[in-house]
Amino acid sequence: MPDMRAILYERRGIDNLELREVPEPRVGDNEVKLRVLKASINPVDLMSVEVLSVSPIPHIPGSEFFGVVEEVGKGVTHVSPGDRVAVYTRLFDGSCESCLRGRQTYCVNGKRIGVETQGGYAEEIVVPARNVMRSSLRDEILASLPIAILTPYHALKIAQVNPQDLVVVLGASGNTGMFLIQLAKMMGATVVAVSTKAWVKDFNPDIVVDYVNAEEVIKEFTQGKMASVVVNSLGQEYWDLAFKLVGNYGRIITYGAITGGKAQLDVNKLYLKHVTLLGTNRGDMGDFIELLTLASKLKVRTWRTFRLEDIKEAFLSFKEGRRDGRIFLSP
Ligand SMILES: [Zn+2]
Structure with missing residues:
Protein backbone atom coordinates (compact mmCIF):
# COMPACT_ATOMS: atom_id res chain seq x y z
CA MET A 1 0.00 0.00 0.00
CA PRO A 2 1.20 3.55 -0.65
CA ASP A 3 1.86 5.81 2.31
CA MET A 4 -0.08 8.80 3.57
CA ARG A 5 0.73 11.54 6.03
CA ALA A 6 -1.10 11.54 9.36
CA ILE A 7 -0.85 13.05 12.83
CA LEU A 8 -0.01 10.35 15.35
CA TYR A 9 0.79 10.09 19.03
CA GLU A 10 1.71 7.26 21.33
CA ARG A 11 1.80 9.12 24.63
CA ARG A 12 -0.64 11.80 25.73
CA GLY A 13 0.10 15.48 25.30
CA ILE A 14 0.22 18.07 22.54
CA ASP A 15 4.02 17.86 22.61
CA ASN A 16 3.87 14.23 21.54
CA LEU A 17 1.92 14.85 18.33
CA GLU A 18 3.93 13.94 15.24
CA LEU A 19 3.38 14.13 11.50
CA ARG A 20 4.36 10.72 10.11
CA GLU A 21 4.11 8.60 7.00
CA VAL A 22 1.90 5.57 7.59
CA PRO A 23 0.35 2.98 5.24
CA GLU A 24 -2.93 4.09 3.66
CA PRO A 25 -5.91 2.31 5.21
CA ARG A 26 -7.55 -0.53 3.23
CA VAL A 27 -11.19 -0.41 2.17
CA GLY A 28 -13.59 -3.18 3.22
CA ASP A 29 -16.69 -4.24 1.27
CA ASN A 30 -19.04 -1.80 2.98
CA GLU A 31 -16.58 1.01 3.53
CA VAL A 32 -15.37 4.07 1.68
CA LYS A 33 -11.95 5.68 1.58
CA LEU A 34 -11.97 9.46 1.73
CA ARG A 35 -9.32 12.03 0.96
CA VAL A 36 -9.76 14.42 3.89
CA LEU A 37 -10.30 17.97 2.63
CA LYS A 38 -10.79 19.78 5.93
CA ALA A 39 -10.88 18.88 9.61
CA SER A 40 -11.46 20.97 12.71
CA ILE A 41 -10.49 21.07 16.38
CA ASN A 42 -13.13 20.63 19.08
CA PRO A 43 -12.87 20.10 22.86
CA VAL A 44 -13.23 16.32 22.31
CA ASP A 45 -10.05 16.34 20.21
CA LEU A 46 -8.07 18.17 22.87
CA MET A 47 -9.43 15.72 25.45
CA SER A 48 -8.43 12.80 23.20
CA VAL A 49 -4.88 14.08 23.05
CA GLU A 50 -4.63 14.95 26.75
CA VAL A 51 -6.91 12.76 28.88
CA LEU A 52 -9.17 10.24 27.15
CA SER A 53 -8.37 6.57 26.63
CA VAL A 54 -8.01 6.28 22.89
CA SER A 55 -7.49 3.37 20.54
CA PRO A 56 -5.70 2.16 18.56
CA ILE A 57 -2.26 3.38 19.61
CA PRO A 58 -0.35 4.97 17.91
CA HIS A 59 -3.45 7.09 17.52
CA ILE A 60 -4.68 9.47 14.82
CA PRO A 61 -6.99 12.09 16.40
CA GLY A 62 -9.67 14.05 14.54
CA SER A 63 -13.40 13.74 15.26
CA GLU A 64 -14.73 16.29 12.80
CA PHE A 65 -13.85 16.36 9.10
CA PHE A 66 -15.17 15.84 5.60
CA GLY A 67 -13.71 14.67 2.34
CA VAL A 68 -14.05 13.40 -1.16
CA VAL A 69 -14.59 9.70 -1.92
CA GLU A 70 -11.51 8.06 -3.42
CA GLU A 71 -12.47 4.41 -3.35
CA VAL A 72 -15.57 2.39 -2.45
CA GLY A 73 -15.96 -1.22 -1.32
CA LYS A 74 -17.81 -3.84 -3.38
CA GLY A 75 -21.05 -3.43 -1.45
CA VAL A 76 -21.28 0.36 -1.71
CA THR A 77 -23.81 1.86 -4.12
CA HIS A 78 -24.91 5.26 -2.78
CA VAL A 79 -21.64 7.13 -3.31
CA SER A 80 -18.90 6.95 -5.95
CA PRO A 81 -15.30 8.12 -6.28
CA GLY A 82 -15.22 11.88 -6.70
CA ASP A 83 -18.27 12.59 -4.52
CA ARG A 84 -17.92 15.23 -1.80
CA VAL A 85 -19.40 13.75 1.34
CA ALA A 86 -20.49 14.79 4.81
CA VAL A 87 -19.37 12.34 7.49
CA TYR A 88 -21.39 11.32 10.54
CA THR A 89 -18.41 10.71 12.79
CA ARG A 90 -19.95 8.23 15.17
CA LEU A 91 -19.85 4.56 14.22
CA PHE A 92 -23.12 2.67 14.65
CA ASP A 93 -24.22 -0.84 13.71
CA GLY A 94 -27.73 0.08 12.54
CA SER A 95 -29.22 -3.01 14.18
CA CYS A 96 -29.23 -2.59 17.97
CA GLU A 97 -32.27 -1.33 19.86
CA SER A 98 -30.87 2.21 20.16
CA CYS A 99 -30.14 2.38 16.43
CA LEU A 100 -33.59 1.06 15.55
CA ARG A 101 -35.06 3.79 17.75
CA GLY A 102 -33.04 6.35 15.81
CA ARG A 103 -30.60 6.96 18.66
CA GLN A 104 -27.38 6.18 16.82
CA THR A 105 -25.40 8.19 19.38
CA TYR A 106 -26.22 5.43 21.87
CA CYS A 107 -25.52 2.43 19.64
CA VAL A 108 -24.40 -0.40 21.94
CA ASN A 109 -21.58 -1.11 19.50
CA GLY A 110 -20.94 2.58 18.84
CA LYS A 111 -17.57 4.27 18.67
CA ARG A 112 -16.41 7.83 18.21
CA ILE A 113 -14.23 8.28 15.13
CA GLY A 114 -11.00 9.91 16.30
CA VAL A 115 -11.36 8.58 19.86
CA GLU A 116 -12.12 4.85 19.75
CA THR A 117 -10.97 4.57 16.11
CA GLN A 118 -8.39 6.37 13.98
CA GLY A 119 -9.50 9.91 13.16
CA GLY A 120 -9.41 12.46 10.40
CA TYR A 121 -6.15 14.36 10.98
CA ALA A 122 -4.69 12.49 8.03
CA GLU A 123 -4.66 12.62 4.26
CA GLU A 124 -6.94 9.59 4.04
CA ILE A 125 -9.47 7.80 6.23
CA VAL A 126 -11.67 4.73 5.78
CA VAL A 127 -15.17 4.90 7.27
CA PRO A 128 -18.30 2.73 6.98
CA ALA A 129 -20.33 3.67 3.91
CA ARG A 130 -23.43 4.23 6.07
CA ASN A 131 -21.64 7.15 7.73
CA VAL A 132 -21.27 9.26 4.57
CA MET A 133 -23.73 11.25 2.50
CA ARG A 134 -23.20 13.29 -0.66
CA SER A 135 -23.33 17.02 -0.04
CA SER A 136 -22.58 20.26 -1.83
CA LEU A 137 -22.42 22.33 1.37
CA ARG A 138 -19.42 24.67 1.68
CA ASP A 139 -16.12 23.30 3.02
CA GLU A 140 -16.24 25.06 6.41
CA ILE A 141 -19.83 23.92 6.96
CA LEU A 142 -19.07 20.29 6.10
CA ALA A 143 -16.05 20.43 8.42
CA SER A 144 -18.32 21.71 11.23
CA LEU A 145 -21.34 19.49 10.68
CA PRO A 146 -20.49 16.32 12.67
CA ILE A 147 -19.99 18.05 16.05
CA ALA A 148 -20.08 21.87 16.10
CA THR A 280 -27.67 16.24 25.54
CA ASN A 281 -24.89 14.55 23.62
CA ARG A 282 -24.10 15.18 19.93
CA GLY A 283 -27.00 14.13 17.71
CA ASP A 284 -28.50 11.28 15.75
CA MET A 285 -28.60 10.38 12.07
CA GLY A 286 -32.02 12.00 11.66
CA ASP A 287 -30.64 15.32 12.92
CA PHE A 288 -27.65 14.96 10.62
CA ILE A 289 -29.83 14.36 7.56
CA GLU A 290 -31.99 17.40 8.38
CA LEU A 291 -28.86 19.53 8.66
CA LEU A 292 -27.69 18.56 5.18
CA THR A 293 -30.47 20.88 3.99
CA LEU A 294 -30.68 23.44 6.82
CA ALA A 295 -26.95 24.07 7.11
CA SER A 296 -26.72 25.78 3.71
CA LYS A 297 -28.00 28.91 5.47
CA LEU A 298 -25.36 28.85 8.23
CA LYS A 299 -22.32 31.09 8.46
CA VAL A 300 -18.95 30.15 9.96
CA ARG A 301 -16.27 32.40 11.34
CA THR A 302 -12.86 30.93 10.58
CA TRP A 303 -9.89 32.13 12.60
CA ARG A 304 -7.14 30.10 10.90
CA THR A 305 -6.62 27.02 8.79
CA PHE A 306 -3.45 25.15 9.73
CA ARG A 307 -1.43 22.60 7.76
CA LEU A 308 -0.88 19.19 9.36
CA GLU A 309 2.75 20.08 10.05
CA ASP A 310 1.56 22.92 12.30
CA ILE A 311 -0.64 20.67 14.43
CA LYS A 312 1.02 21.60 17.75
CA GLU A 313 0.50 25.30 17.16
CA ALA A 314 -3.10 24.61 16.16
CA PHE A 315 -3.81 22.68 19.37
CA LEU A 316 -2.02 25.21 21.58
CA SER A 317 -4.01 28.05 20.04
CA PHE A 318 -7.19 26.11 20.76
CA LYS A 319 -6.21 25.22 24.32
CA GLU A 320 -5.10 28.71 25.26
CA GLY A 321 -8.11 30.40 23.70
CA ARG A 322 -5.93 32.39 21.30
CA ARG A 323 -8.48 32.47 18.53
CA ASP A 324 -11.29 34.47 17.03
CA GLY A 325 -13.38 31.83 15.31
CA ARG A 326 -12.93 28.21 14.32
CA ILE A 327 -9.62 26.41 13.85
CA PHE A 328 -9.45 24.14 10.80
CA LEU A 329 -6.80 21.78 9.46
CA SER A 330 -6.18 21.22 5.77
CA PRO A 331 -4.36 17.97 5.02
ZN1 LIG B 1 -26.62 0.19 17.19
Whole structure:
Protein backbone atom coordinates (compact mmCIF):
# COMPACT_ATOMS: atom_id res chain seq x y z
CA MET A 1 0.00 0.00 0.00
CA PRO A 2 1.20 3.55 -0.65
CA ASP A 3 1.86 5.81 2.31
CA MET A 4 -0.08 8.80 3.57
CA ARG A 5 0.73 11.54 6.03
CA ALA A 6 -1.10 11.54 9.36
CA ILE A 7 -0.85 13.05 12.83
CA LEU A 8 -0.01 10.35 15.35
CA TYR A 9 0.79 10.09 19.03
CA GLU A 10 1.71 7.26 21.33
CA ARG A 11 1.80 9.12 24.63
CA ARG A 12 -0.64 11.80 25.73
CA GLY A 13 0.10 15.48 25.30
CA ILE A 14 0.22 18.07 22.54
CA ASP A 15 4.02 17.86 22.61
CA ASN A 16 3.87 14.23 21.54
CA LEU A 17 1.92 14.85 18.33
CA GLU A 18 3.93 13.94 15.24
CA LEU A 19 3.38 14.13 11.50
CA ARG A 20 4.36 10.72 10.11
CA GLU A 21 4.11 8.60 7.00
CA VAL A 22 1.90 5.57 7.59
CA PRO A 23 0.35 2.98 5.24
CA GLU A 24 -2.93 4.09 3.66
CA PRO A 25 -5.91 2.31 5.21
CA ARG A 26 -7.55 -0.53 3.23
CA VAL A 27 -11.19 -0.41 2.17
CA GLY A 28 -13.59 -3.18 3.22
CA ASP A 29 -16.69 -4.24 1.27
CA ASN A 30 -19.04 -1.80 2.98
CA GLU A 31 -16.58 1.01 3.53
CA VAL A 32 -15.37 4.07 1.68
CA LYS A 33 -11.95 5.68 1.58
CA LEU A 34 -11.97 9.46 1.73
CA ARG A 35 -9.32 12.03 0.96
CA VAL A 36 -9.76 14.42 3.89
CA LEU A 37 -10.30 17.97 2.63
CA LYS A 38 -10.79 19.78 5.93
CA ALA A 39 -10.88 18.88 9.61
CA SER A 40 -11.46 20.97 12.71
CA ILE A 41 -10.49 21.07 16.38
CA ASN A 42 -13.13 20.63 19.08
CA PRO A 43 -12.87 20.10 22.86
CA VAL A 44 -13.23 16.32 22.31
CA ASP A 45 -10.05 16.34 20.21
CA LEU A 46 -8.07 18.17 22.87
CA MET A 47 -9.43 15.72 25.45
CA SER A 48 -8.43 12.80 23.20
CA VAL A 49 -4.88 14.08 23.05
CA GLU A 50 -4.63 14.95 26.75
CA VAL A 51 -6.91 12.76 28.88
CA LEU A 52 -9.17 10.24 27.15
CA SER A 53 -8.37 6.57 26.63
CA VAL A 54 -8.01 6.28 22.89
CA SER A 55 -7.49 3.37 20.54
CA PRO A 56 -5.70 2.16 18.56
CA ILE A 57 -2.26 3.38 19.61
CA PRO A 58 -0.35 4.97 17.91
CA HIS A 59 -3.45 7.09 17.52
CA ILE A 60 -4.68 9.47 14.82
CA PRO A 61 -6.99 12.09 16.40
CA GLY A 62 -9.67 14.05 14.54
CA SER A 63 -13.40 13.74 15.26
CA GLU A 64 -14.73 16.29 12.80
CA PHE A 65 -13.85 16.36 9.10
CA PHE A 66 -15.17 15.84 5.60
CA GLY A 67 -13.71 14.67 2.34
CA VAL A 68 -14.05 13.40 -1.16
CA VAL A 69 -14.59 9.70 -1.92
CA GLU A 70 -11.51 8.06 -3.42
CA GLU A 71 -12.47 4.41 -3.35
CA VAL A 72 -15.57 2.39 -2.45
CA GLY A 73 -15.96 -1.22 -1.32
CA LYS A 74 -17.81 -3.84 -3.38
CA GLY A 75 -21.05 -3.43 -1.45
CA VAL A 76 -21.28 0.36 -1.71
CA THR A 77 -23.81 1.86 -4.12
CA HIS A 78 -24.91 5.26 -2.78
CA VAL A 79 -21.64 7.13 -3.31
CA SER A 80 -18.90 6.95 -5.95
CA PRO A 81 -15.30 8.12 -6.28
CA GLY A 82 -15.22 11.88 -6.70
CA ASP A 83 -18.27 12.59 -4.52
CA ARG A 84 -17.92 15.23 -1.80
CA VAL A 85 -19.40 13.75 1.34
CA ALA A 86 -20.49 14.79 4.81
CA VAL A 87 -19.37 12.34 7.49
CA TYR A 88 -21.39 11.32 10.54
CA THR A 89 -18.41 10.71 12.79
CA ARG A 90 -19.95 8.23 15.17
CA LEU A 91 -19.85 4.56 14.22
CA PHE A 92 -23.12 2.67 14.65
CA ASP A 93 -24.22 -0.84 13.71
CA GLY A 94 -27.73 0.08 12.54
CA SER A 95 -29.22 -3.01 14.18
CA CYS A 96 -29.23 -2.59 17.97
CA GLU A 97 -32.27 -1.33 19.86
CA SER A 98 -30.87 2.21 20.16
CA CYS A 99 -30.14 2.38 16.43
CA LEU A 100 -33.59 1.06 15.55
CA ARG A 101 -35.06 3.79 17.75
CA GLY A 102 -33.04 6.35 15.81
CA ARG A 103 -30.60 6.96 18.66
CA GLN A 104 -27.38 6.18 16.82
CA THR A 105 -25.40 8.19 19.38
CA TYR A 106 -26.22 5.43 21.87
CA CYS A 107 -25.52 2.43 19.64
CA VAL A 108 -24.40 -0.40 21.94
CA ASN A 109 -21.58 -1.11 19.50
CA GLY A 110 -20.94 2.58 18.84
CA LYS A 111 -17.57 4.27 18.67
CA ARG A 112 -16.41 7.83 18.21
CA ILE A 113 -14.23 8.28 15.13
CA GLY A 114 -11.00 9.91 16.30
CA VAL A 115 -11.36 8.58 19.86
CA GLU A 116 -12.12 4.85 19.75
CA THR A 117 -10.97 4.57 16.11
CA GLN A 118 -8.39 6.37 13.98
CA GLY A 119 -9.50 9.91 13.16
CA GLY A 120 -9.41 12.46 10.40
CA TYR A 121 -6.15 14.36 10.98
CA ALA A 122 -4.69 12.49 8.03
CA GLU A 123 -4.66 12.62 4.26
CA GLU A 124 -6.94 9.59 4.04
CA ILE A 125 -9.47 7.80 6.23
CA VAL A 126 -11.67 4.73 5.78
CA VAL A 127 -15.17 4.90 7.27
CA PRO A 128 -18.30 2.73 6.98
CA ALA A 129 -20.33 3.67 3.91
CA ARG A 130 -23.43 4.23 6.07
CA ASN A 131 -21.64 7.15 7.73
CA VAL A 132 -21.27 9.26 4.57
CA MET A 133 -23.73 11.25 2.50
CA ARG A 134 -23.20 13.29 -0.66
CA SER A 135 -23.33 17.02 -0.04
CA SER A 136 -22.58 20.26 -1.83
CA LEU A 137 -22.42 22.33 1.37
CA ARG A 138 -19.42 24.67 1.68
CA ASP A 139 -16.12 23.30 3.02
CA GLU A 140 -16.24 25.06 6.41
CA ILE A 141 -19.83 23.92 6.96
CA LEU A 142 -19.07 20.29 6.10
CA ALA A 143 -16.05 20.43 8.42
CA SER A 144 -18.32 21.71 11.23
CA LEU A 145 -21.34 19.49 10.68
CA PRO A 146 -20.49 16.32 12.67
CA ILE A 147 -19.99 18.05 16.05
CA ALA A 148 -20.08 21.87 16.10
CA ILE A 149 -23.40 22.10 14.22
CA LEU A 150 -24.97 18.73 15.06
CA THR A 151 -24.59 19.11 18.84
CA PRO A 152 -26.43 22.44 19.27
CA TYR A 153 -29.06 21.45 16.69
CA HIS A 154 -29.92 18.27 18.58
CA ALA A 155 -29.94 20.17 21.89
CA LEU A 156 -32.34 22.85 20.60
CA LYS A 157 -34.63 20.15 19.20
CA ILE A 158 -34.68 18.26 22.50
CA ALA A 159 -35.53 21.54 24.27
CA GLN A 160 -38.32 22.08 21.71
CA VAL A 161 -37.19 25.63 21.06
CA ASN A 162 -39.91 27.64 19.32
CA PRO A 163 -40.86 31.24 18.42
CA GLN A 164 -42.06 31.97 21.97
CA ASP A 165 -38.62 31.29 23.42
CA LEU A 166 -35.93 33.66 24.52
CA VAL A 167 -32.72 31.64 24.18
CA VAL A 168 -29.56 32.77 25.96
CA VAL A 169 -26.33 31.41 24.48
CA LEU A 170 -23.36 31.41 26.86
CA GLY A 171 -20.05 31.13 25.01
CA ALA A 172 -21.65 32.54 21.89
CA SER A 173 -18.35 32.89 20.02
CA GLY A 174 -17.38 29.26 20.61
CA ASN A 175 -17.42 26.32 18.20
CA THR A 176 -21.04 25.46 18.93
CA GLY A 177 -22.10 28.92 20.13
CA MET A 178 -21.88 30.57 16.72
CA PHE A 179 -24.17 27.89 15.28
CA LEU A 180 -26.51 27.89 18.27
CA ILE A 181 -27.32 31.54 17.63
CA GLN A 182 -28.19 30.86 14.00
CA LEU A 183 -30.10 27.62 14.59
CA ALA A 184 -32.18 29.14 17.41
CA LYS A 185 -33.01 32.07 15.12
CA MET A 186 -34.08 29.60 12.40
CA MET A 187 -36.41 28.00 14.95
CA GLY A 188 -37.98 31.40 15.45
CA ALA A 189 -36.60 32.19 18.92
CA THR A 190 -35.34 35.51 20.20
CA VAL A 191 -31.62 35.07 20.87
CA VAL A 192 -29.31 36.73 23.38
CA ALA A 193 -25.64 36.03 22.62
CA VAL A 194 -23.42 36.31 25.69
CA SER A 195 -19.83 36.88 24.67
CA THR A 196 -16.89 39.23 25.01
CA LYS A 197 -16.41 39.19 21.22
CA ALA A 198 -18.21 41.91 19.28
CA TRP A 199 -18.15 39.85 16.06
CA VAL A 200 -20.86 37.47 17.29
CA LYS A 201 -23.28 40.14 16.02
CA ASP A 202 -22.43 38.83 12.51
CA PHE A 203 -24.65 35.82 13.30
CA ASN A 204 -27.64 38.12 13.83
CA PRO A 205 -28.64 37.51 17.44
CA ASP A 206 -31.21 39.97 18.78
CA ILE A 207 -28.87 41.13 21.55
CA VAL A 208 -25.14 40.79 22.22
CA VAL A 209 -24.04 41.33 25.81
CA ASP A 210 -20.96 40.53 27.88
CA TYR A 211 -20.99 38.35 31.00
CA VAL A 212 -20.87 41.24 33.47
CA ASN A 213 -24.00 42.89 32.09
CA ALA A 214 -25.94 39.83 30.95
CA GLU A 215 -28.25 39.55 33.96
CA GLU A 216 -29.20 43.23 33.97
CA VAL A 217 -29.73 43.45 30.22
CA ILE A 218 -31.86 40.29 30.07
CA LYS A 219 -33.89 41.44 33.08
CA GLU A 220 -34.66 44.72 31.37
CA PHE A 221 -35.35 43.16 27.97
CA THR A 222 -37.77 40.59 29.41
CA GLN A 223 -39.28 42.93 32.01
CA GLY A 224 -38.06 40.62 34.73
CA LYS A 225 -39.27 37.33 33.21
CA MET A 226 -35.73 36.25 32.26
CA ALA A 227 -34.87 33.58 29.67
CA SER A 228 -36.97 30.55 28.80
CA VAL A 229 -33.87 28.66 27.60
CA VAL A 230 -30.24 29.04 28.70
CA VAL A 231 -27.56 27.01 26.93
CA ASN A 232 -24.47 26.50 29.08
CA SER A 233 -22.02 24.33 27.18
CA LEU A 234 -19.13 25.76 29.20
CA GLY A 235 -19.51 23.88 32.48
CA GLN A 236 -19.06 24.69 36.14
CA GLU A 237 -17.81 28.27 35.95
CA TYR A 238 -21.05 29.36 34.28
CA TRP A 239 -23.45 27.14 36.23
CA ASP A 240 -24.58 29.84 38.69
CA LEU A 241 -24.94 32.40 35.92
CA ALA A 242 -27.22 30.05 33.97
CA PHE A 243 -29.50 29.76 37.02
CA LYS A 244 -29.57 33.56 37.39
CA LEU A 245 -30.53 34.05 33.75
CA VAL A 246 -33.23 31.39 33.49
CA GLY A 247 -36.83 32.32 34.25
CA ASN A 248 -39.68 30.38 35.84
CA TYR A 249 -40.51 27.23 33.86
CA GLY A 250 -37.24 27.67 31.94
CA ARG A 251 -34.91 25.02 30.55
CA ILE A 252 -31.15 24.89 31.07
CA ILE A 253 -29.31 22.87 28.44
CA THR A 254 -25.80 21.52 28.75
CA TYR A 255 -23.70 19.39 26.41
CA GLY A 256 -20.18 20.26 27.47
CA ALA A 257 -18.03 21.24 30.43
CA ILE A 258 -14.86 22.80 29.12
CA THR A 259 -14.41 24.76 32.40
CA GLY A 260 -15.01 21.65 34.50
CA GLY A 261 -17.92 19.38 35.29
CA LYS A 262 -18.34 19.70 39.05
CA ALA A 263 -21.11 22.22 39.58
CA GLN A 264 -23.02 22.84 42.81
CA LEU A 265 -26.75 22.42 42.40
CA ASP A 266 -28.96 24.61 44.58
CA VAL A 267 -31.99 22.33 44.72
CA ASN A 268 -34.16 25.18 46.01
CA LYS A 269 -33.51 27.24 42.91
CA LEU A 270 -34.21 24.24 40.72
CA TYR A 271 -37.71 23.58 42.02
CA LEU A 272 -38.72 27.09 43.05
CA LYS A 273 -38.09 28.29 39.50
CA HIS A 274 -39.64 25.11 38.05
CA VAL A 275 -36.49 24.61 35.98
CA THR A 276 -35.87 21.66 33.65
CA LEU A 277 -32.25 20.58 33.29
CA LEU A 278 -31.45 18.97 29.94
CA GLY A 279 -28.23 17.13 29.19
CA THR A 280 -27.67 16.24 25.54
CA ASN A 281 -24.89 14.55 23.62
CA ARG A 282 -24.10 15.18 19.93
CA GLY A 283 -27.00 14.13 17.71
CA ASP A 284 -28.50 11.28 15.75
CA MET A 285 -28.60 10.38 12.07
CA GLY A 286 -32.02 12.00 11.66
CA ASP A 287 -30.64 15.32 12.92
CA PHE A 288 -27.65 14.96 10.62
CA ILE A 289 -29.83 14.36 7.56
CA GLU A 290 -31.99 17.40 8.38
CA LEU A 291 -28.86 19.53 8.66
CA LEU A 292 -27.69 18.56 5.18
CA THR A 293 -30.47 20.88 3.99
CA LEU A 294 -30.68 23.44 6.82
CA ALA A 295 -26.95 24.07 7.11
CA SER A 296 -26.72 25.78 3.71
CA LYS A 297 -28.00 28.91 5.47
CA LEU A 298 -25.36 28.85 8.23
CA LYS A 299 -22.32 31.09 8.46
CA VAL A 300 -18.95 30.15 9.96
CA ARG A 301 -16.27 32.40 11.34
CA THR A 302 -12.86 30.93 10.58
CA TRP A 303 -9.89 32.13 12.60
CA ARG A 304 -7.14 30.10 10.90
CA THR A 305 -6.62 27.02 8.79
CA PHE A 306 -3.45 25.15 9.73
CA ARG A 307 -1.43 22.60 7.76
CA LEU A 308 -0.88 19.19 9.36
CA GLU A 309 2.75 20.08 10.05
CA ASP A 310 1.56 22.92 12.30
CA ILE A 311 -0.64 20.67 14.43
CA LYS A 312 1.02 21.60 17.75
CA GLU A 313 0.50 25.30 17.16
CA ALA A 314 -3.10 24.61 16.16
CA PHE A 315 -3.81 22.68 19.37
CA LEU A 316 -2.02 25.21 21.58
CA SER A 317 -4.01 28.05 20.04
CA PHE A 318 -7.19 26.11 20.76
CA LYS A 319 -6.21 25.22 24.32
CA GLU A 320 -5.10 28.71 25.26
CA GLY A 321 -8.11 30.40 23.70
CA ARG A 322 -5.93 32.39 21.30
CA ARG A 323 -8.48 32.47 18.53
CA ASP A 324 -11.29 34.47 17.03
CA GLY A 325 -13.38 31.83 15.31
CA ARG A 326 -12.93 28.21 14.32
CA ILE A 327 -9.62 26.41 13.85
CA PHE A 328 -9.45 24.14 10.80
CA LEU A 329 -6.80 21.78 9.46
CA SER A 330 -6.18 21.22 5.77
CA PRO A 331 -4.36 17.97 5.02
ZN1 LIG B 1 -26.62 0.19 17.19
